[in-house]
Amino acid sequence: MVKKFRNRRDHAATQNFSSFPSEEVSAKFTGPFRTNINEFITQFAPIVSNPRIGINLVSKPGFLKCKIPFNVSLRNEEHVDINMYILEKSPANSNSPLCRDCQVVGWSKHPVCKKRYHFIIPNHQPTISKKRSRKETREEDTKHLLHGLIHSNGYGHLVRINGIQGGSKNLSGSEIVSFWDRLCKLLRVRQISVMDVSKKYGVAYRSLHAITKGFPWYGLWGYDFGKGGFNVTKDEYRKAIDIISGKPMSYFFSLFSRCSSSERSRLLNVISFYRDFSDKKLSTVRDLFCVVLDLIHKAKKRDSREEEEDEEESPLSSNNFTEKDKRTVEATILKIFMLVDECRSIKYQDLKKALYRTASPDIIDYCLKRLKQTVLEDGSVVASLYNDDTHSIEFRRCRDQSEFKLIDKRPSLKNLIRDLKFLFDSILDPNTMDERIDTVDYATRILDCKVFIKDYGNQRTHYINVEEDAEKLRICCNLEHSCKTKNLYLKPQPPSELLVLHNTATIRDLKLAALNAFQNVYIALKGLRIESLVDHEYINDSVHVRLFLGNNATVTVTGKCPVNYGGLSKFIMEGGKMNWIVDCFCGVKDDDGExxxxxxxxxxxxHTRCLSLDDDQIFDSPIKFVCPTCDSTNNTRSILTSV
Incomplete structure (x- = not known):
């Protein structure tokens, strides 16, 4: 399809990535997504065209390509340019009309929308090459800085982001998600889902962030539990986070203290090191991982030669101890070091044991953590250092200040990340943690929850934060209808649509607006006929909506839609005709992406996991499978037979 465009700009104004869109711009988009997206493209995203002949470069039917240039300010006061492409595609012209993301999230009963809008920021500098331009907007490219998809009904998916960890040179993941969130608010989307499978420092970040902060990383922008795999509910997810994050450190010492295994003794050594090293009191698993992540953050700033943040005040406040108590402990410490050779190191725990009769453990910790650079009577200096082999803090006498400066008690960034991964594998990863730890099932539940959803609240009229227009009526319209095919009688569930009517509109106008809204959004509703209003079947069509319903009202209309003609039956629902059954032992009754x-x-x-089947054996070679329910000879296990 070659289409001419007249009176359209070929070049859009460059926008500031960190502030676009502004609140002033967002306030102008007051309609539903289906109308806002067209206004947005018209105002900010001219169609990518050939300036010589003025025609659209895209040759495929049902495909439109636009772009918005952005300017990104860097820390060194330099600027780089990036492009965001908007691809408007029609599932009716696609070989894969159904949305896999909708099926996994739980929107499989939504009818297939007429249009899908892909928002893509490629992971490289803008180019004028036509071949490169076509490659950089491929949806399947996993290197995109941003790939978001929004259906014409306002439901969408944050398919992918790649920040610094994913190869971005200039934009962090937080900056990209913040931009995406502002864009979704401007367009007034309804709900956006994200499948969080991201990794950071070599671990599943959705688990790590949930343990340290109490919610997933995307929760910083309002994303909440959407759908758990293996029938995990929101309450079970929250309970798992609370139990693991609140697990006391003393539990691991009591569990592994008598064990001779090298791996288990290493776990206790690593925990002991960070407990002794930190100025904060480490009581729970959450405290432990928060301290390690904080040290990683400071090590990154130190390595990049940035000014380090001032350390937080220790919860072991000196106000809890008397000056006499502190002087007694400090004097004892100095006497011990005067008796120690300069070349000998003393472990933190050994020194603490030697002092246990002099004062309480809290006073001893307070004094030991402030022992750095203490000058003894003979002029030597006490230094603390990190022993990479024993994962512990040690003290040593230095001859003078110059030798002291050569010793750094802080572990390196590499060692910190290594310890973080080891602690994660030992405490939070159900696939590698010790089976004797009683939180394996809870750790599994957290990992099984990957789908998170943000509800922008724009499917109901009273959530739209705009001043009431005296000349406009906003009606939230629901549709009750059924689609009858040759073999199936299906009842899809389209979400409500926002209708913006004139204040003099009648019931007839409302029905017509509802018909246009649902027909313009969904492919299968092409033959929709609106019949009546639920609970108001006998209302006259000439009655004014404002007098009968008022403004910001909710109404339900009934309709019928034959889909036998034109091959529309395959677009009835995002989940297809649903002629397959899911009934797993875990309780799942629908596709959850596992x-x-x-x-x-x-x-x-x-689920293969619920059947204790090896995925490699199943998917690498053809087999015949009989479930335990159907196997009359053995109801306790599944039967796999090679074909």
Whole structure:
């Protein structure tokens, strides 16, 4: 399709990435997403065209390509340019019309929308090359800095972001998500889902952030629990976070103190080191990981030669101890070091044990953590250092200040990340943690929760934060209808649509507006016929909406929609015709995105993990599978037979 565009700009004004869109601009977009997106493209994103002949470069039907240039300010006061492309595609012209993300999130009963809008920021500098331009907007490219998808009904998915960890040179993940969030607010989307499978420091970040902060990383922008895999509920997810994050450190010492395993003794050594090293009191698992992440953050700033933040005041306040108590402990410490050779190191724990009769453990910790650079009677200096082999803090006498400066008690960034990964594998990863730890099931639940959703609240009229227009009526319209095909009688569930009517509109105008809204959004509703208003079937069409319903009201209309003609039956629902059954032992009744296998006898799908099946064996070679329910000879296990 070659289409001419007249009176359209070929070049859009460059926007500031860190502030676009502004609140002033967002306030002008007061309609639903289906109308806001068209206004947005018209105002900010001219169609990518050939300036010589003025035609759209895209040749595929149902495809439109636009771009918005942005300017990114760097810390060194330099600037770089990036482009965001908007691809408008029609599922009716696609070989894969159904949205896999909608099926996993739980929106499989939504009818297939007429249009999908892809928002893509490629991971490289803008180019004028036509071949490069086509490659940089491929949806399947995993290197995009941003890839968001929004259906014309306002529901969408944050498909991918790649910040510094993902190869971005100039934009962090936080900056990209903040931009995406502002854009979604401007367009007044309804809900956005994200599949959080990100890794940071080599670990699953959704688990690490949940333990340290109490919510996933995307929760910083309002994303909350959406749908758990293996039938994990929101309450179970919250309970798992609370139990693991509140697990006391004393539990691990009592569990592994008598064990001779080198790996288990290493776990206790690493925990002891950070407990002794930190000025904060480490009581729980959350405290432990917060301290390690804080040290990693400071080590990064130190390595990049940035000014370090002032350390937080220690919770072991000196106000809790008398000056006499502190002087007694400090004097004892100095006597011990005067008896120690200069070449000998003393472990933190050994020194603490030697002092346990002089004062309480809190006073001893307070004094030991302030022992750095203490000058003894003979002029030597006490230095503290990190022993990489024993994962512990040690003290040593230095001859003078010059030797003291050569010793750095802070572990390196490499060692900190190594310890973080080791602690994660030992305490939070159910696949590698010790089976005797009683939180394995809870750690599994946290990892099984990958889908998070942000509800922008724009599907209901009273959530739209705009001044009431005296000449406009805003009505939230629901649709009750059924789609009858040759073999199936399906009842899709389209979300409500916001109708903006004139204040003199009648019931007839409302029905017509509802018909246009649902037909313009969904492919399968092309033949929709609106019949009546629920609970108001006999209301006259000439009655004014303002007098009968008022403003900001909610109404439900009924309708019928034959889909036998034109091949529209395949667009009835995002989940397809739903002629397959999911019934797993974990309680799942729908597709949750996890690996499943169908029984060759009853055709019911179940999770491979719930059946204790090896995924490599299943997907690498053809097999015949019979579930325990259908196997009459052995109801306790599944039967796999090679084909």
């Amino acid at each position: 690996k499943m296998i169908a029984c060759d006898s009853c055709n019911v799908w179940k």
